[in-house]
Amino acid sequence: MLSPLTYLKKNSFLRRGLYGLMATLMAITIGLATPTPSHAGLFDLIFQGIRYVQLGNMSQQDEVNLGTQIDRQLKAQGVRIYNRNSNINAYINEIGQRLAANSDRPNLPYTFQVVDDDSVNAFATTGGFVYIQTGLIKEAANESELAGVMAHEIGHITGRHAINQMRSQALASGVAGALEVRQDALVNIGVQLALQLPNSREAEYDADRRGFNNLGRAGYDTRGFISFMQKLEGGRTAEFLSTHPNPGNRVSNLQSMNSEGTYANNGVGTDANAYKNRIRGL
Known part of the structure; x- marks a missing residue:
């Protein structure tokens, strides 16, 4: 009886078929091992030298990584971080961390930065990055008003609003597929x-x-948020409204929430003189 190897040597037709099958199996194996954007890791997907970000399944660390890169790019494009008085930076971080600990996502590593710009504005990106401009700090009458704006910006982060907007913009502009987008574009x-x-x-x-x-939840008097929003409706802070649309009934909505009496409103953060002392030298 011929051994299998001897039989293959004598049967050229079967030998050619087996070689073809082996080549096909090798091609399939190589194809499965080659990374594509939809099968690689969640963040920093490497495909033909290009970094991709998955839009639909972004982890907390993905958000922080993305926020860090946006922060770097913002500074490269001229956003100046205030550095003339470290006490001011420490004070803003103190308020921010108090709010962060009582937010909907307290485990996110928040970064609060003061922007050296006298226009009245604040903004947040993703991954816990919040920016408060010096003009807004000066415009606030007390700590509760400032904390209200900062809590609003934290709300954008906990609601993942920037991520949702980035996804929509990427798809609308054609720089994203159904699942991924190039990291630099994002x-x-x-x-x-x-x-x-x-x-x-x-x-x-x-x-x-x-x-x-x-x-x-952080213990502030929530009326401070309402009083600052009333300034917005009064048209005193046009810069803030340029990136924060001002529907006419936002104040009434806040007043309605306040009337429910969920929070004590015992005046915490409403001392104007104490606030002025904390931001002295700004």
């Missing part, structure tokens, strides 16, 4: 959202609600 969109593009009305309502509850 960073550029994140910078545009932070500096130029307004939030949606729905995102503002959601950030107001989240911010109001965050402010109350």
Whole structure:
């Protein structure tokens, strides 16, 4: 009886068929081992030398990584971080961390930065990055008003509003597929959202609600948030409105939430003189 190897040597037709089958199996194996954007890791997917970000399944670390890169790009494009008085930076971080600990996502590593710009504005990106401009700090009458704005920005982060907007912008501009987008394109969109593009009305309502509850849980008098929003409706802070649409009933919505009496409103953070002392030298 012929051995299998001897039989193959004598049967050229069968030998050619077996070789073809082996080649096909090798091609399939190589194909399965080759990374594609949809089968690689969640973040920093490497495909033909290009980094990709998955839009539909972004982890907390993915968000922080993306926020870090947006932060770097913002500074490269001229966003100046205030550094003349370390006490001011420490004070803003103190307020921010108090709010963060009582937010809807307390485990996110938040970064609060003061922007050296006298226009009245604040913004947030993703991954816990919040920016408060010096003009807004000066405009606030007390700590509760400032904390209300900061809680609102935290609300944008906990609601993942920037991520949702980046996804929509990437798909609309054609730089993203159904699942992934090039990382550099997403960073550029994140910078545009932070500096130029307004939030949606729905995102503002959601950030107001989240911010109001965050402010109350942190022990602040929630009326400070309402009084600052009334300044917005009075047209005194046009820069803030350029990136934060101002639906006419936002103040009434906040007043309605406040009337429910969920929070004590015992005046915490409303001492104007104490606030002025804390921001002296700004």
